[in-house]
Amino acid sequence: MQIRILGCSGGIGPGLRTTSLLVDGHLLIDAGTGVGDLDARALAAIRTVMLTHSHLDHVCGLAFMADNLFGEIDHPLQVHAIPETLSVLREHIFNWKVWPDFTALPSPEQPLLVFNPLAAGQSLTIDDLTLTPFRVCHTVPAIGYAVATDAGLFAFSGDTCAGDTLWNALNALPRLDHLMIEVAFPNRDGELAELARHFTPAVLGAELARLRHRPMLHLTHAKPGAEARIADECAAALSGWRYRHLKTGDSITL
Ligand SMILES: [Zn+2]
Ligand SMILES: [Zn+2]
Structure with missing residues (x-):
């Protein structure tokens, strides 16, 4: 894939x-x-x-x-x-x-x-891909997707914030090789991030402790202009994790 x-x-x-x-x-x-x-x-x-x-x-x-x-x-x-x-x-x-x-x-x-x-938890097979939607927490009803192939499992959180919904869904997966997850706001905009239901590096770092898998992280959804600050803050908040900041033109292969 x-x-x-x-x-x-x-x-x-x-x-x-x-x-x-x-x-x-x-x-x-x-x-x-x-x-x-x-x-x-x-x-x-x-x-x-x-x-x-x-x-x-x-x-x-x-x-x-x-x-x-x-x-x-x-x-x-x-x-x-949905x-x-x-x-x-x-x-x-x-x-x-x-x-x-x-x-x-x-x-x-x-x-x-x-x-x-679509119903959350109900898998869909398209060609050789199996996609399973899972609920996440955002300001509007939202889902992420787990995509399974013979080579491994990729999950995309979509837009989400902290909470049991996301982690329960990810922890229920049999494995997790790559996780594409958002980190939209820098730490100084923590209040706004909470209102808009997005992650900051500090919150993401703390929340990841609840994940039982150790996937490669692909970070997305940075607000324009905040990319460098978010990258600096991720370096502190995500130590011990393999991660990269995704950009247009990148690809993920598995
Ligand atoms: Zn968005
Ligand atoms: Zn959104």
Whole structure:
């Protein structure tokens, strides 16, 4: 399995793209601004989109993808998300006001987008990948994904904060080789991080003590401009862990 990081920043800026991971060229986890860098052929190769939650930095690319793919593909794009996320997409984005309803275009019988509700804990097999969504704690209903292959197990937390939900889910996995996890705010913005339900390096470092696995950590979602401070603080908070700060263009192979 090869995971290409199309974007993993907590915002926009030169060279920065928001969360979107392309798995083996055909499966997209989150549809942030990173999908905007794919050419027509790469976009048309995507058959499945798995979303973590309804926040704009994780779904905005879906609207533009649908528009670009209209009339270009002969199969619907299968979008998987928890029911709460799908309701927000229906009500607030694909509502004919913000964007056309591509779940009814070109026709309700053969639409471009098909929305599939996911249940946490219920695994889904797509080609040789098994994806298991798990609940995490955020300001809106949100999930992360565990992706299993013969070569090992990768998990992506999505946007999350401290709490039992995340660690119980990760500790229940049989193994964990790579963990992509967010650390959005520097320590000085601890209060804001708590309100926005994101991690700071100090909180992540303390919370990781609850994880029974020792995966390689891939850190994401830094707020633009805070990257260097977060990196310094991670050096102190994550000593003993193997980790790296992910950026657009990186990949994870297992
Ligand atoms: Zn979010
Ligand atoms: Zn986010």
